[in-house]
Amino acid sequence: MSNKVIHAIYNDDDILMDAVKATRAAHHHIEEVYTPFPVHGLDKAMGLAPTRIAIASFLYGLVGLSVAASLMNYVMIVDWPQDIGGKPSFSFIDNMPAFVPIMFELTVFFAAHLMVITFYLRSRLWPFKAAENPDVRTTDDHFLMEVALHGNEDDLISFFKNTGAVEVKVIDKH
Template sequence: MASKVIHALYNDDDLLLQAVKQIREGRYHIGEIYTPFPVHGLDKAMGLATTRIAIASFMYGIVGLGVAVAMMNFIMIEDWPQDIGGKPSFSYIQNMPAFVPIMFELTVFFAAHLMVITFYMRSKLWPFKKAENPDLRTTDDMFLVEIDASHHDVNDLTNFLYDTGAAEINLIEK
C-alpha cells in the first residue's frame, strides 16, 4: 500500500504559524515543514522537544579545557621547561595565569568545532548530499507543510487545509 502525503503551501510565515497550530489541534500528523528562512516559534508550535546541543557544547568545552591543560603541562612543564625572564617553569599551578588565554581559546575552539560536526551528523548533512527539498519554491518565498494523509480522508483534509489559509495543496503518492 502506497502512502499518501499532502503538501500544503503557504505564502506568509504568520499564516504558517497559525495553520500549524490549527493542524495540530485537528490531530493531523505533520511530517516536515520547509521554509525559506527560520520562523521564530515554529518549533514550539510543532511540539518539538527542546534540543540538547547546549549540553553537548558544554561537554565539548570541558574536553577542550582538558586538552589545553594537558597540552600546556606537557609542553611547558615536563617536556621543554624554559626559564623565561627569570621565571622558571617548575609547576603548572605557578604558571597557570600565563596559560589562561590558551585555556580559554581551546575551550571555545573545541566547543564550536565539535558542535558544528555534531549538528551536521545529527542533521544527516554529508558532503555532496543531494537536497531533499520537495518544492523549489520553498527556497524562495513559499512555506510547505507535509502532512501524512494515509489514515485520513483526503477531501476532508484538503478542505481543512484550505480553511487554514493554504495557497496551494498537492497530493503526493510515495
C-alpha cells in the same frame, strides 16, 4: 499502509503558524515544514522537543579545556621546562596565568568545531548530499507543510484549504 503525504503551501508565515496550530489541534502528524527563512516560534507550535546542543557544546568545551591543560602541562612543565623571563616552570599552578589565554582559545575551538560537526551529523548533512527540498518555491517566498495522510483524503484537502493554503497537493512518497 500508504506513503502518501499532503503538501500544503502557504504564502505568509503568520498564516502558516495558524495552520500549524490548527493542524496540531486536529491531531494530524506534521512530518516537516519548509520555510525560506526561520519562523520564530515554529518549533514550539510544531511540538518539537528542545535542542540539547547547548549541553553538547558545554561538554565539548570541557574536552577542549582538558586537552589544553594536559598539553601545556606536558610540554611546558614535564617534557621541556624553560626559564622564560626569570620565571622557572616548577608547577602548572605557578604558571596558570600565562596559560589562561591558550586554555580559553582551545575551549572555544573545540566547542565550536565539534558542535558544527555534531549538527551536521545529527541533521544528516553529508558532503555532496542531494537536496531534499520538495518544492523549489520554499527557497524564495512560499512555506510548505508536509503532513502524513491518514484517513479521508478529501477531508484533509478541504481542511488545509480552510487553513489558508494557496495550494494543496497529495504526493506519493517512495
